[in-house]
Amino acid sequence: MLERVKEFLASLNNSQEEQVPMSFATALAALMVEVMRADNEIVPQELDMVAKLLQRQCQLSAQSSELIRTEALQLVDTAIDLHRFIKVVNEHTDEQARIEVIELMWLVAFSDGKLDPQEDYTVRKIAGLMYVAHADFITAKLRAKDALSIAD
Template structure:
């Protein structure tokens, strides 16, 4: 029995080490993927939006952005929560940059032309975990919606 408990605890410690290895780009990509998956559909427009965001926002080449997107999808599939992703993003960003990231999340949600309630919910949850005020959360949504209509 004690051996079994030690085995379980060692697996838990291994998972903690893996979470610590997530860098900013991976954390950001995972949050973008989480929004994309929220409505149960993975659309080409959303994938392209995420890939373009990683290229422009993180300064990656197309191949590197594709690899990162694949890695982020796998991590999101295995994750039990958003904490490890949000935590690393919070550590590397200012308040203003976190609002910009919320706008990036809204861009994914709007990529298919409409925002699903689940996408809204996920972005709202992420905004709360990133300490983005409700007013800034709403303004980010309005900014993205208005810019896509122009």
């Protein structure tokens, strides 16, 4: 019995070591997908916004951004938590860039014309995990709201 447990734990370690490193674009897409899915309703405007933001932020073609978005949807479906994605984004960004990432999250949240409380909570949680100060979190929210001309 103990031998089977050891084999199982060894197989877990081997599978974790074999994981391909995640790209910044994929991690960023996964975080945007998490915001998009927070209200349990995925609408075309949100899907389009994620692809558009990936194109702009990561200098990707339309086809590449859609492929990464699709991969991110699958990754988020099987993810236990967001830490894997947050870690990659944090490793590739400085403080100012992390604030810009939070602004992207807000753009996704506002893209359907309304802000669901679960979307707000998800962006807030991601901002905390990325060590973005509350004042910067609010500034990013206001900039995104202004960019999309969302009324209160």
